[in-house]
Amino acid sequence: MNIASSCDVAVVGAGAAGLAAAAECARRGLSTVVFDEQQAAGGQIYRAITATPLKDRTVLGADYWHGEGLVGEFARAGATHVPGATVWAVTRSDDGFEIGVSHDGVAQLVQAKQVILATGALERPFPIPGWTLPGVMTAGAAQLLLKTSGLVPEGRVVLAGTGPLLYLVAAQLARVGGRIDCLLDTTPRGQWRSAAPYAVDFLRSPYLAKGLSILRDARRATRLVGGVQQLEALGGDSLQRVRFVAGGRSEELPVDLLLLHQGVVPNINLSNAIGCAQRWDEAQLAFVPVVDRWGASSVAGVTIAGDGAGIAGARAAEARGRLAGLHTVHMLGRLDAAARDRAAAPVRTELARFTRGRAFVDAMYRPAEAFRIPAGETIVCRCEEVTAQQVIDTVKLGCTGPNQMKSFLRCGMGPCQGRLCGLTVTELIARERQAPPGEVGHYRLRFPVKPITLGELAALPETDEGIKAVVRIGKAH
């Protein structure tokens, strides 16, 4: 596929937010290019929506199939969709931004006047002993295998963790006859007390009815163990058993597949590397980019939409995508402020509807500290195989934050670039230092945000500016 060398708007991510943002831009005449790593539009929530082998619509449910309309709207709007493309850099250029992207194993630079980041969410790290064993994966991963491939877990299957997605996956697997031996619920007992103040909003939200039906299906499908306080995956070369403690009693189960989940967090690698300001969100226990009511970040020209700017779910992400799109069209002078605000008004109503009840969900399913902040030999950084104890020892040596710690341990410097350890490391250091996570900070991420080969970089066309820069360095020496 030939990618145009320049465009008005580059959108990163073809999930709910990216598709809506791109549709708003493209239908108002802006040349809009959407880069996405997957093979088809939809992101993770609407993954494989145009190709899923699951034709029975009751399996994935109406909320999934809502994505069909959005993908259709996107296809009609006239944006260019580049699937299978990884954006590894976004840097400032004379009249906007230069996007570094790899596609079909070839790196390319694309100029864009405005950038919309819709990088979505990823599952919160769940660092328990043995979580790197083959046979342990995320519940979201099992859901993706169902959506994309019609693959259903078999053998002895245990789900563990907390949060709406865990129950949704249990319910969906049950609907297709998947076996679930046990659901280990790690939601701290009594947490409803801190969620209660938000209950009124939740009761008025669209999530209540769905939540109840999922819980009912999940309970019917499996043995439910509540109040799980410790959890361990055991095995040699692969998972063999799960050990857990609930209500003061320890139990061990033979198991073939353990599916972990404790909520989702914003995927901030790209916005962080661009230099967008971010803050610690204590309610969501994650770093989130600082954005205004349109999604505009602290970097002029970079707008962030959807869960990548704070978790609010797919329907809210779609609304936030539309707002980001309208803002971008306005910034490029194609829509005056009054017309933008008129177009945004119904979107804001929609957004309010789908963010209502979120505070309740955040408080109710706040993951327990024991499963966020590991100890001892539990692996924190899966790539470099750094343990919790190593991180703690480094803090005792005087290391104050994650960036300094990299030079001691290489923690966060493997191929995943801190995606699977960033929050764990911040919270671990924060607890050791008795400092707030916001003060400890997050990894300072750098381009390329995903690994590319030197060969790909070297094959990029040389610019006059680049050649002059090298000549200047040569003369200086």
Add this chain to the structure above:
Amino acid sequence: MFKRLPEAGPTVPVTIDGRQFAARAGDSVAATLFAAGVKACRTTPVSGAARGPFCMMGVCFDCLVTIDGRPNQQGCLVPVREGMRIESQSGARIAVDAPPGQP
């Protein structure tokens, strides 16, 4: 550890560590490994521990495999093609660039 629902659709032939396997057309390499009953697809460069696909969405890099001779490919992001050679990999691999036009 995974079974296939009946409505899967057409297949394409691939090899997994030399073994013939009928992959479902449209599946990723990582999904194909699970469909073939493969739990672990690599060992780590640091300790040599076995790993298998974990996130299925391109963020964890635990599904790194060698595809048609090119090591370190994210199995969950690459769709299967007819005749594809999928190989597990051990430890650190040296990155190799793709021939032009071939992912």
